[in-house]
Amino acid sequence: MLRAVITDIDGTLTDERRRLSTCAIETIRKLQDNGVQVVLASGNTSCILKGLSKLIGTSGTFIGENGGVYRVGFTGDLKILPNRQIALDALDLLTRHFQEQGITLDMYSPRERFADVAFARNVPVDEVRTLLADWNVSVLDTNFAIHIQEKGFSKGSAFRHIAGDLDIPLSDFLAIGDSENDTDMIQASGTGCCVANAVQEVKQAADYVSSIPYGEGFVEVMTRFFPHILER
Numbered sequence: 195m196l197r198a199v200i201t202d203i204d205g206t207l208t209d210e211r212r213r214l215s216t217c218a219i220e221t222i223r224k225l226q227d228n229g230v231q232v233v234l235a236s237g238n239t240s241c242i243l244k245g246l247s248k249l250i251g252t253s254g255t256f257i258g259e260n261g262g263v264y265r266v267g268f269t270g271d272l273k274i275l276p277n278r279q280i281a282l283d284a285l286d287l288l289t290r291h292f293q294e295q296g297i298t299l300d301m302y303s304p305r306e307r308f309a310d311v312a313f314a315r316n317v318p319v320d321e322v323r324t325l326l327a328d329w330n331v332s333v334l335d336t337n338f339a340i341h342i343q344e345k346g347f348s349k350g351s352a353f354r355h356i357a358g359d360l361d362i363p364l365s366d367f368l369a370i371g372d373s374e375n376d377t378d379m380i381q382a383s384g385t386g387c388c389v390a391n392a393v394q395e396v397k398q399a400a401d402y403v404s405s406i407p408y409g410e411g412f413v414e415v416m417t418r419f420f421p422h423i424l425e426r
């Protein structure tokens with residue numbers, strides 16, 4: 195039985211300019227108030243996730259940095275899993291490579307990250323992947339940023355830890371997202387969904403794709419799967 199939701203943020207609860215959708219927030223509050231645990235799962239930093247959990251009104255459980263960090267409930271400790279040094283060493287190589295082309299990487303929240311590194315998409319992600327092909331790192335393009343992290347960590351891997359800690363089977367979760375960093379989380383859940391603006395890889399992994407994009411698409415999916423709460 196569906197009793198928890200794990201949701202991506204950028205592109206799923208926001209519009210294309212990263213502004214939170216107010217109807218998605220209202221929907222999360224109704225779910226949470228009616229006993230459906232809502233977990234945020236994002237490439238964003240734990241600072242942002244702590245604030246959003248409180249201000250949106252979720253369960254307090256979140257995944258940050260694409261599975262590099264997670265916390266269970268508002269009082270849980272922040273768990274930091276990967277070795278960030280590997281990502282920093284890879285970043286060094288990228289910085290020198292793009293510097294030679296006169297391009298400076300535009301880093302996102304470098305001081306607030308414990309597990310990965312993230313930068314703007316003003317360099318070709320394929321070139322980044324080629325440069326790091328032999329490294330023990332994953333390269334993720336979220337449509338909002340490029341992230342580098344030690345291999346073996348993802349939203350899906352942190353999701354398994356969280357489901358175990360909460361004692362809720364993965365099959366009782368609905369997962370929803372939009373980008374390649376959401377694919378394994380969507381596959382691991384009992385009900386995998388995505389919004390209409392999702393990339394093709396995610397649409398293929400999902401059981402259900404909304405007909406409308408972004409936050410309104412999130413509301414559409416939740417109304418379909420939790421009609422007893424949201425259609426009242």
Ligand SMILES: O=C(O)COP(=O)(O)O
Nearest residue numbers: 203204236237238336339
């Ligand atoms: O941080 C990003 O690049 C994207 O974040 P998201 O995982 O919430 O879409």
Ligand SMILES: [Mg+2]
Nearest residue numbers: 202204205372
């Ligand atoms: Mg996203």
